[in-house]
Amino acid sequence: xxxxxxxxxxxxxxxxxxxxxxxxxxxxxxxxxxxxxxxxxxxxxxxxxxxxxxxxxxxxxxxxxxxxxxxxxxxxxxxxxxxxxxxxxxxxxxxxxxxxxxxxxxxxxxxxxxxxxxxxxxxxxxxxxxxxxxxxxxxxxxxxxxxxxxxxxxxxxxxxxxxxxxxxxxxxxxxxxxxxxxxxxxxxxxxxxxxxxxxxxxxxxxxxxxxxxxxxxxxxxxxxxxxxxxxxxxxxxxxxxxxxxxxxxxxxxxxxxxxxxxxxxxxxxxxxxxxxxxxxxxxxxxxxxxxxxxxxxxxxxxxxxxxxxxxxxxxxxxxxxxxxxxxxxxxxxxxxxxxxxxxxxxxxxxxxxxxxxxxxxxxxxxxxxxxxxxxxxxxxxxxxxxxxxxxxxxxxxxxxxxxxxxxxxxxxxxxxxxxxxxxxxx
Numbered sequence: 001x002x003x004x005x006x007x008x009x010x011x012x013x014x015x016x017x018x019x020x021x022x023x024x025x026x027x028x029x030x031x032x033x034x035x036x037x038x039x040x041x042x043x044x045x046x047x048x049x050x051x052x053x054x055x056x057x058x059x060x061x062x063x064x065x066x067x068x069x070x071x072x073x074x075x076x077x078x079x080x081x082x083x084x085x086x087x088x089x090x091x092x093x094x095x096x097x098x099x100x101x102x103x104x105x106x107x108x109x110x111x112x113x114x115x116x117x118x119x120x121x122x123x124x125x126x127x128x129x130x131x132x133x134x135x136x137x138x139x140x141x142x143x144x145x146x147x148x149x150x151x152x153x154x155x156x157x158x159x160x161x162x163x164x165x166x167x168x169x170x171x172x173x174x175x176x177x178x179x180x181x182x183x184x185x186x187x188x189x190x191x192x193x194x195x196x197x198x199x200x201x202x203x204x205x206x207x208x209x210x211x212x213x214x215x216x217x218x219x220x221x222x223x224x225x226x227x228x229x230x231x232x233x234x235x236x237x238x239x240x241x242x243x244x245x246x247x248x249x250x251x252x253x254x255x256x257x258x259x260x261x262x263x264x265x266x267x268x269x270x271x272x273x274x275x276x277x278x279x280x281x282x283x284x285x286x287x288x289x290x291x292x293x294x295x296x297x298x299x300x301x302x303x304x305x306x307x308x309x310x311x312x313x314x315x316x317x318x319x320x321x322x323x324x325x326x327x328x329x330x331x332x333x334x335x336x337x338x339x340x341x342x343x344x345x346x347x348x349x350x351x352x353x354x355x356x357x358x359x360x361x362x363x364x365x366x367x368x369x370x371x372x373x374x375x376x377x378x379x380x381x382x383x384x385x386x387x388x389x390x391x392x393x394x395x396x397x398x399x400x401x402x403x404x405x406x407x408x409x410x411x412x413x414x415x416x417x418x419x420x421x422x423x424x425x426x
Contacts, residue, residue, distance in 0.1 A: 020052040021410045024118035026109070028130040029060035029080070033241040033271070035124050036061040037318045038153065038185070040069060041213050042122065042402060047072040049403035050410045056116055058109055060130075062092060063272050066299040068218060076112050078105045081130060089130070098131075106133040113137045120409050122149045125156070127171035127179070135170070138178050147409050150179045152193050153317040154186025154212070155348075157339045159196025166197070176202045183405065184209045185317075185398045191348050208405065211397035215318075215325040217306045226307070227267055229293040235266040235381065236308035236328075238301065240316045241273040246282075247360055247369070248314055248333045253285050255374035256292055262378050264309060265291040272297040302326070310381045315342040315349075315357075323355065324396055329384035330355040331377055336363045354387040356380075 023046060027039040036059050043055045047070040057064070057075040064075055079101055080092030091101040109129070121141055127150055128135050141148055156162050166172045175182065176199075184193060188209040194200065237252050239245020249268055256262055268286065270279050279296070286292040298304060305311065305322045313319045315332040323330045332355050334342035343359075350357040358377050361367045403410075 020054065021050070021119045022116055023053060023055045023120045023122065023406075023410070024113065024116060025055065025057045025122045025124065026129065026134060027057060027059040027061065027124045028126050028133075029064075033061070033063070033273075034153075034316050034318050035059075036064055036067070038151075038213065039122075039124055040067050040073075041215060041318075041321075041399065042151070043073045044070045045213075045399040046403060046406070046410070049400075049407075053410050056112065056118075058112055060092075060105070063297075063299070066272075066297070068300070076108065078108050081105070102131045102133050105130070106136060109133065110137045110140065113140055117144065118146055120147045120149065120406055122151050122183075123179075124151050125153065127166070127174040128169055132169060138174070142178060147180050147406075148178060149181045149183055149406075150175070151183045151185060153341075154184065154191050154193060155317075155341045155345045156193045157341050158344065161339070162193070163196050163198075172197065172199075175206075179203070179206060181405070182207045183402065185211070185213050187211060187392070187395065190352065190392075191344065208401075210401035210405070211394050212321050212324055213398040214396035215302050215322050217302055217326075218300045226304075227293050227295055229265050229267045230304065230307050233264055233309040233382070234307075235264050235310050235312060235378065236304055237266050237268040237312045238305075238319060239269075239271055239274070239314050240319055241271045244335055245271060245274060245314055246278045247362065248312070249278075249282055251333070251360065251369045251371070251374045252312060252378070253282060253289070253292065254369070254371035255378055256289050257285070258371035259375035259379075260291070262291065262375055264378075264382055265293070266312075266378075267293050267295060267304065267308070269295045269298055269301065269304065310384065312378070312381070315346045315355075317345070320345060320349070320355075321396075324387050327386040327388045329381055329386055331381050331384075332357050333360055335360075352392060353385075353390045354392070356384060 025039045025043055027035040029035045039057050043057055046053065046055060053072060055073045058078060059075055060078050060080045062080045064077060079094055081089050081101060082092045083089055089098055091098060094101055182203060186209060239248055252266060283294050286294040302322060305328065306326050308328060310329040311323055312331045315334040332346040334346040336343045346357045349355045360369060362369055
């Protein structure tokens with residue numbers, strides 16, 4: 001290498017002028033909306049607590065531009081990768097093989113880290129990134145002295161599946177050698193997502209349970225035209241991103257087709273990842289039923305959740321947080337493949353009397369979906385107690401808890417913090 005060329009990838013943080021702290025949030029985004037919506041909520045909450053900071057979200061979400069972000073938050077879009085039904089991955093748009101796509105993503109992430117030079121990094125769910133794409137950047141961040149945080153939803157999968165995946169990809173070692181903190185966005189007495197991992201004493205002192213992430217009602221963007229059905233009490237039906245939500249939507253529509261006496265009408269939001277063919281089929285059936293109305297994609301779903309009387313959902317993490325935040329009686333129909341995450345979360349929430357749960361027999365191998373079973377659940381749903389009546393303490397403290405945990409790194413400019421630390425030790 002010529003003497004006048006600097007090896008940035010191996011360089012420690014260079015001297016620079018004082019600046020307000022910078023936060024980088026990594027979201028791999030291979031399926032649905034869960035990761036980017038969680039990262040957006042955290043970014044907006046940090047900016048609200050520390051208006052002087054800058055936050056960049058690195059995301060593979062194809063719909064990230066549809067969401068609202070607070071002043072001080074921006075994003076870098078990396079090429080998308082889709083998770084297939086068999087658990088494998090394929091590039092979303094590019095005509096590249098997966099290996100080339102991962103290398104491209106890793107290079108973009110690394111260059112963002114070098115240029116943005118964050119003081120705090122929050123990695124969502126995947127300790128080493130998709131297929132290890134985060135490893136080169138984590139090495140740089142460690143050398144530069146950034147605070148590196150792993151943020152986990154309340155449930156990852158069944159313990160054996162987490163152990164197998166994290167043993168294979170190097171995540172277990174990263175928990176011990178890379179991360180300064182492990183934040184769980186849930187409560188220890190609800191579920192412990194790292195149960196079953198070996199050598200827990202090596203990271204136990206890093207682990208913090210912060211509570212679920214409370215959501216607020218966003219400001220509507222004009223023109224604000226709500227569907228007709230929302231002018232009266234209604235049931236909101238949401239399969240999240242919709243990529244695997246056709247079953248629950250078909251079950252709800254079939255219930256209304258079978259039993260016209262269901263009291264409340266339903267607004268069904270398909271989600272951006274439902275196939276065009278399924279959406280067309282459902283829209284035709286909905287048009288024939290006066291108690292149903294459909295909507296394609298609503299990035300401000302919180303507005304509809306807040307207006308709804310009750311909710312039918314699949315039970316992903318973000319939808320669960322919204323049900324708790326807006327205190328809505330809810331029926332969860334969790335998926336059980338390819339991960340048990342939703343089923344585990346729904347089962348614990350049912351035990352705690354936060355929601356009702358109905359399992360799809362076509363997924364569990366117990367037969368076909370019976371429209372009358374769903375109709376009976378929809379009759380009972382409006383009379384269900386809201387989650388607040390379960391009285392689970394500190395349930396929704398997650399966002400302020402994140403701000404409190406990071407306050408020491410984000411409350412003052414980096415240079416000012418370094419001078420204060422020097423003065424304190426002199």
